Amino acid sequence: MIGRIVEIADDHRHLFVNRGFMVVRDTEGERKELGQVPLDDIAAVIANAHGISYTNNLLVALAERGAPFVLCAANHNAVGMLLTLDGHHVQAKRIEAQIAASLPTHKRLWAAIVKSKLEQQAAALEAAGAPTAPLTALVRKVKSGDPENVEGQGARRYWGLLFGKDFRRDQNAGGLNALLNYGYTVLRSATARATVAAGLHPSIGLHHSNDGNAMRLVDDLMEPFRPVIDLKVWQLQRAGEEQVTPEAKRALAHTLYDDMQSRAGVTPVMVCMQKLAISLAQVYLGERDKLELPLPGLPLALAKNLNPE
Structure with missing residues (x-):
């Protein structure tokens, strides 16, 4: 839904x-x-x-x-979230399978997520008229578990290419950083709902391992969708909007309803999140081998409105 x-x-x-x-x-x-x-x-x-x-x-x-009921701090980051305890009719079975999953399985799945994120970042750069080769060259370097932190290498290249060499991602800063915070909060809430609805426990992650993070799996699964928010923030900046206004918040929230390319055809971003979470549960249960990740490319409505000068 x-x-x-x-x-x-x-x-x-x-x-x-x-x-x-x-x-x-x-x-x-x-x-x-x-x-x-x-x-x-x-x-x-x-x-x-x-x-x-x-x-x-x-x-x-x-x-x-x-x-979910999400509580935000002054920097527009989510600091609390109320989630249902009973998200799926066979939730216990799925969480048991989630706990039993092997480390090699987690590493293989995380590598697939990192590759997808890099591909989506490259698509965002292409739409913004920026070079994509620095990101696409990294995709084939991702190994199981991403031991060389190719994801981090991609981030260091990506932000400067998208927002300019002087931009620094800082969760406590204002301006574009605050817009990103708000967009990620929207994204995180939708991913959390999809995760729980798939019968998975949000704290049992694939890669994120901070002991104080109760949403480790949510943060894993939202990674391929972050560039959708990034590009919307770039679009807002291009239109002269660099503050968290009501109009900017509406635009960021609306990205969840834009259509992305998937193996099933064009699918809203929010539904792509649901399909990814469900596919992860199916992998844990031995019903499939691969995650259902979005295909490389941008939400169609967003791409249509981007014509770099």
């Missing part, structure tokens, strides 16, 4: 449930009702403001529908 990403970006809002809808009300002045969203249409709720309150009934209703 393709649901709506709902962001609460204004201060002093109260969220509650009424007759199958999430209702948003102002907590100041006349305490007016500001809007309603059908609960069944929500893919995730992103709380990105001060003074927000919400009822337990709302959190329960979202969890029952598998919709």
